[in-house]
Amino acid sequence: MxxxxxxxxxxxxxxxxxxxxxxxxxxxxxxxxxxxxxxxxxxxxxxxxxxxxxxxxxxxxxxxxxGHPWLSRERVRRQALASEVIRAEQAPHGALRWSPSGSPDGSGAAVEMVPLVERLGDFMPTHGNAVELLDDYDASLRALLIDIDGARERAHLLYYLLFDDAVGEAVCQALERAAARGVHCRLLLDAVGAKRGLKHYARRLRAAGVDLQVMLPGGLRWRRSGRMDLRNHRKLAVIDSGAGYVGSQNLADAMFVRGFPNRELVARVQGPVVAHLEGVFASDWYIETGERLQVKPVPVSSDANVAMQLLPSGPAYPFGNARDTVNALIHLARHRIVLTTPYFVPDDATLSALRIAALSGVEVQLILSASNNQRLTAWAQDSYYDELLASGVRIALYRPHFLHAKHLSVDDDIALVGSINLDIRSFALNAEIGLLCYDREVVARMREVEADYLADADTVTMEQWRRRPAWRRSREGIARLADSLM
Structure with a gap:
């Protein structure tokens, strides 16, 4: 049995x-x-x-x-405190506030955008600024190095990526020289994006007196920061109170991804907005270290008198700052909007905004890169073309380089430049930075950059696009299923 x-x-x-x-x-x-x-x-x-x-x-x-873009409670608490401090420190400088009503560059769109951006990102718009749009990769880096070499008090740099190449070496040498002169150099680098640069330069920079901090570290410390793939994707620099940089360019050679030479756009700014850039740097420094920096007084206004407003965004904020701002700009465009991005994987709200704008008669021009270093993202991106083309959106694919620049222009009045991609990762997962310029001359300069892209771009037509093989359509559809995971 x-x-x-x-x-x-x-x-x-x-x-x-x-x-x-x-x-x-x-x-x-x-x-x-x-x-x-x-x-x-x-x-x-x-x-x-x-x-x-x-x-x-x-x-x-x-x-x-x-699956869930969570941050530790302490990081969220520190961001909320930083926002309170930023708002309080702007209060005594009301004379620098720019008002779009009554201004020759104050369009109806600006009237609506200014309060929205201020409520989302904390910063008021200021007049008395100057800006130079730098679309030459090497010239932009040279300008930054010259400013670091001219620093007298401090050099604050916050970047997603530092590479161990000739550019990384040049930046490190400039910081070493500045630290040797008694300049207080602080460097914030993303733990993942700057992994190679950190491995190569961290010990050396700290030995030279550069105060270096790593953002969103992983390993056993990840629970004190947040979800493992959340990143600080900002790229900005503040040199004394005299100059600031914000844009898409990292601290690396243009060929740091082999086969994909990058083309970028960076704004070099002067005026009160420099103090606001330093406020973003100080916020991130506090969130990472718990140390509160003393932001210097607002610098003297520039004769150029460009109206500007900063937009920081990221999962520490209560709303999707980048997403809401981009969608508002699309909806407020009356004649033309041009959007340039290397990664285009929009959420439903952004896709709908683009479609509605085009169907309403607004000229909507997307400028994307013909080459892409993220294969799955490129396949998902392709899946949106049919719907956009059908609604009248124009799509151009820039050929000569990997177009890594991130900016847009609305009518003749508003330009936005920074680190924000038009994808769900930038909208929900990354800490990003954008600079809004409410100025016709700045928009005209950006139009020149856009025209240069379009001169070397292929236009995607509906007839041509629908001739692609069925296997590509299947691949695009499958990749699009993962759009929210990218």
Whole structure:
């Protein structure tokens, strides 16, 4: 009898294991269905539920690591405190506030954008600024190095990427020289983007007296920062109170990704906006270190008198600052809007805004890069062309370089330049920075840059696009399913 029972147990054991695994699969699927939609956007929830539905034992761990753009409570608390300080410190400088009403460069769009951007990102618009748009890669880096070599008090740099190449070496040498002169040099670098530069230069820079801090570190410390793939993607520099830099360019050679020479756009600014850039730097420094920096007094206004407003964004803020600002600009365009980005994976709201603008008669021009160093992103990006072309959006693919610049222009009145890509990662996961310029001359200069792109770009037509093979359409559709995960 015992022998028969043992034989039956041996025969039934595989079935028991199979039943338990099947039950576990369905428990994971049902738990995901009840839990995931309450913690993320509907679009992201659909992507995650699809993954969990097909691969429960793989999808659930991935969701727990990457599914919800959470930050530690301490980081959110520090951002809220930094926002309070920024608003309070601007109060005594009301004379520098620019008002779009009554200004020759104050369009109806500016009247609506100014309060929105201030409520989202804390910074008031100021007049008395000057800006130089630098679209020459090497010239932009030379200007930064010259300013660092001329620094007398401080040099504050915040960058996503520092590479161990000739550019990284030149920047490090400039900081070493400045520190040797007694200049207080502070450097904030993203832990992932600047991994190679940190490995190569961190010890050397600290030994030279440069105060270097790593943003959003991983490893065992990730729980004190946030979700593992959240990044600080900002690129800015402040030299004394005299000059600031903001744009798309990293501290690396244009060929740091082999086969993809980058083309960028950077704004070198002077005037009160420099103090606001330093406020963003001080906020990130405080969030990472807990140390409160003393931001210097507002510098003397420039004769150029350009109206500007900063827009920081990121998961530490209560709203999607970058997404809401870009969508508002699209909706407020009356004649023409030109959007330049290397990565175009819009959320539903942005896609709808572009479609509505084009169908309303606004000339909507997208300038994208013909080459792309993110293959899955490129495939997902392609999936949006058919709908956009059908609604009248113009799409141009720039050929000569990897177009890494990120900017847009609205009618003749507003320009936005910075680190913000038109993708869900920039809108929801990365800390980004944008600079709005309410000035016709700045927009005219940006139009020149845009025209230069278009002169070396291929126009995508509906007839040509619909001739692509069916396998490409399938690939695009599958890649688009992961749009909220990119």
């Amino acid at each position: 015992n022998s028969l029972l043992h034989q039956f147990a041996d025969w039934a054991a595989p079935f028991s294991t199979g039943v338990w695994l099947l039950a576990l699969d369905w428990v994971i699927r049902l738990a995901a269905l009840l839990w995931i939609p309450t913690r993320t956007t509907p679009a992201a929830a659909r992507s995650w539920l699809l993954l969990v539905g097909f691969l429960p034992l793989v999808g659930l761990p991935l969701y727990l690591l990457f």
